[in-house]
Amino acid sequence: MPQIFDRSANFLSKASLGGLLLFVGGVITLLMVFGRSSYVTRANEYIEQPIQFSHAHHVGDDGIDCRYCHTSVETSAFAGIPPTKTCMNCHSQLWNTAPILEPVRASFRDDKPLHWIRVHDLPDFVYFNHSIHVKKGMGCETCHGRVDQMPLMLQRNSLQMEWCINCHRNPENYVRPRSEIFTMGYQPAEPQSVIGPRLVKQYAIKGNTSCSTCHR
């Protein structure tokens, strides 16, 4: 009986075996890259809001402190989204006829809340607490980026666990003096490698990595 395959076919079989491995590896790599991609994490994605609110204008141009609107950032897990009343504190006097602000005035007038689209949205099994991060010297900018340069709010970081853990394991790379927490564009006065470990000690930062710190 004649041979069906001659010796040269051995290459094909070896190549296809290797190719299969490469393919499987490739698919896995692709999935891992895809899972970390900003398409999945929604990082750097502009989200249209019911009102074209500009942090760049209010923070960058006007220099309003973060805490004027996000009042509970130092006391609660949730930083707080300002009630319409906060907007109206100024906008009952300023730009009080601007058409762009009509939804705000309508909300105040009709007692109907505004529906903002959440930009920084952690999964429901993650419990993040703003107050303790602020207390321990984590600047707003560290996670939220240069909010003062964002005409429309966007998520600057992946917010994946890998990214959280990176800081929980090495808080000295990110900590800043408490006086600089709300500063945008902070530059450490001394190199971070000097000031970081000192602040970690001073603020008694533990960088908890137990699962129940965030998952419960």
Place this chain on the structure above:
Amino acid sequence: MSEIKDIDALRAQLDGTRGKEYWRSLEALSGTPEFKEFLHREFPQNASEWLDPVGRRGFLKLMSASLALAGVSACTRQPTEELVPYVRQPEELVPGKPLFYATAMPFAGAGMGLLVESHEGRPTKIEGNPDHPSSRGATDLFAQASILGLYDPDRSTTITNLGDIEPFSAFVVAMRSVLAAQLSKKGAGLRILTETIASPTMAAQIDDLLTRLPAAKVVQWEPFFGHNAREGSRLAFNEYVAPQYAVEKADVILSLDADFMCVGAAGLRNARAFASRRRAENTGTRNRLYAVESTPTNSGSRADHRLPLKASQIEGVARALAAKLNVPGVAAVSVSGEAASKFLESLAVDLQGARGKSLVIAGDSQPASVHAVVHAINAALGNVGQTVSYTQTPEARPGNQIASLRELVGEMNAGTVDFVLILGGNPVYTAPADLKFGDALAKVRLRAHVGQYEDETAEKCQWHVPEAHYLEMWSDVRADDGTVTIVQPLIAPLYGGKSPHEILAAFAETGGGERPGYDIVREYWAKQTGLSTAAPAAPPVVVAAPVPAPAAPKAPPAGAAAGVGAGAPAAAPAVPAPIAAAPKPALSPFDLAWRKWLHDGLVPGTAFATRQVTLQGAMPPAATPVGDGLEVVFRPDPAVHDGRFSNNAWLQELPKSLTKLTWDNAALIAPGTAKRLLLISGDVVELKQGGQTVRIPVWLAPGQAADTLTLHLGYGRTRSGRTGTGIGFAVNALRTTGAPDTLAGVQLTKTGDNYELACTQDHGSLEGRNLIRVATQAQYTADPSFAAKMQEEIPKTLTMLPPRSYEGYAWGMAIDQNVCTGCNACVVACQAENNVPVVGKSQVANGREMHWLRVDRYYTGDDPDNPDTYHQPMPCQQCESAPCEVVCPVSATTHSDEGLNDMVYNRCVGTRYCSNNCPFKVRRFNFLLYGDFTTESYKLQRNPDVTVRSRGVMEKCTYCVQRINQARVASKLDDREIRDGEVVTACQSACPTEAIVFGNLNDPNSRVSKLRANTLNYRLLEELNVRPRTSYMAVVRNPNTTLEPAKPTNGEERG
């Protein structure tokens, strides 16, 4: 499950030489092969098996598909979510932080002081009010579960008249026309049927109505209430008074069929007081509790001596005791039975020896004459003024409810009632069967029902108005000692419910028929206190302003919600004023007091003063002749009470304290009697008496009195809701006005049918390992460290796990079994706090109940008809060398820096290895999607600080890690350590006896560390070297040595 072959064989086994045995069920005790088979399976037969005809090929297909899907699921984008801020945020509210409001739960004629946790306007969890004299920070299981009742989607949502939806104004118009017609007859045709009135405002409204309509009548009906106790006080003192017990002062306590620590308004107070003399760390003398009871109770399970006796024979015991104590006017009665007479002999001596420091308590189900005799005994023992005092009753209109209900039915049948308003309650279901209340009601021309559900009574009425839940209304209520709490709403009525005050306002002379409950309650209290509701003319100047003070800010109009400042712009001052506190709105003297009452959760000075009572000379004759044959006693169901909670799935699924049954009721029967009648658990019997028949399965209950069947009301509802309709067995047919508590001469017929009851008592059994350690007071005095010596095997210390050190906190729990009454409040509290789902009866039967905390109940003793009973709450033991952690292939359960076994739901892939390897069987697996992700109203109840778990995920007790984390953050924000007692787990805070203590083991001064150092402390299964963080306090009993001769220290005895 398995059949118990022979009670005598059980006895022989108990008499054997194996020492002291603890058993959970008769099946376990008999050790039948079927039971062993049941035990060795992780889950009951077929529970964990795939029964559908799926072959290997199908299995592989499913597996590969799920694997692929599992990979893809990690790459999903987060769905878009909205943020909806307030328009005007309330000042006191910080988003993300719960607020607590003081209120009270009206229940069966008294109120329980509560603090309710509210997340952005959603009440989510009930806690006790620590300032309240009765609850003292604890709650019972009904209060814990009431939060689920609030969000019940089956509550009625619309006002209807003959099925047509009507506005409330139409109801008011209808009521006004009734009122107008009745005014000429002075209300002769008007009847109002309510539950027991414990609200002073409602009592005043009714008084007002009866002044204008003197011929109208208000009837109260509560199927389980101290009817006999009240009648007993009338027999003894010729007036209605309520006894108030100072249990903490009593050295010797006798309970005559009374569950005084778990049932009734004073249950929480009594339990706390009893526990104060029983704690492991207690250094004073232990009290001694004798219990004579017809059916096992939680209080009886803590008794040092317990005598099971037919309910009708208990009167004989009371009278014989009275005769022995030389109570005047009581003839000596001989007590049959050697055990009983010996019991009585020792008891009388013990009570005599503790004159002024003893206490006799009669149960609500005992006839009035027993209560009268007990009052006389307490007086003869010099206890009045010491351990028992008398006050007026917490219910505003005490009276004979059964007689007045009977009278009402007579009038309805005679056709003299034109209109009946049923204000709360479900009398068609709960009224004694001989009244045929439903038929009588149908003869009334116009009938209106106000209730939370469209229930059996609503069905028979033309008008139905949804009643507001107590968390939705303004009201007031008296606690058992008279202390008034203003009931304040936590949320606007979800289903448009109306409070009883708002209903009665329709009959008021003033106010035009529709008035908010807030105004009615405030008006009553303003009148009561005589404080002015007018705000002072000029507000007090808070800050010195540089310019003349602006015009006085307008005081909020009466009735406006507190705390909303009017934003009236003042005239702009010429010079910019320094930023100063906004001027406080001027408060009237009444408002100042009112706000303090609301804040504190009680109105000061409203507790009743002690009332002097004088015994009437002659004792009433014995009420019930002692009959032979089977006797039935009626009790409210331990979980669903009289049926009012039957649509509450938490309570339905709660394993009942002593039987561990779920989702059903059964007739409890003593094992000895069952043997005589050839019955096993689950056998359906027919009970016949007076032409009425009830079909119900029996359940063998160790500790039940011979020839006594206990029937629990509250089941067999026909219109309850999707949870409660049609489950269990209605037993009300046998209950009559003549014998509402005890029914003699019952015929029992075995039907031959068998009914499957879902019972959890053998789930998670630990195969006869002895987890309870007990000694008597004498043994304890001789050897205080007996608990350590009861260790079965020498603990090994070798471990393959790396050594761990805990800097900072090391959380631990100590549970004092001396004081645990098994009341189950902790189980429901855990369920509410941790979003624990319910699974349904069939899943419970498969061993898939999800409770993170179970209370194991153990029996011991040489008589299955009268064993000693112990309760052992079993949360996750949080082992330091945890067997669950090492077997998880995906590290979904890991060890935290503070020694907790963390469970990470989002990592869990559901191998269940951890659960298999857990020696305590405390892990729970979501076999199906048990969590309710669809019902909108239930979403409001969820604790936002705890993940709602999905299918395929393992879960277990976390030591309430969300509360630990909150305390940790709070302490760090204040630059301090967490204080001892700052972290309170949900089970701990609910516990009426403070049996559960939680804290930091690294702090030698914490309460838990001190308990850990106590000689009574032991840890379970130490021989496994898992080193649990949860430890237990061994039980010290205090038996009377004349009844139970002292044995040598049981070093030899397996404890």
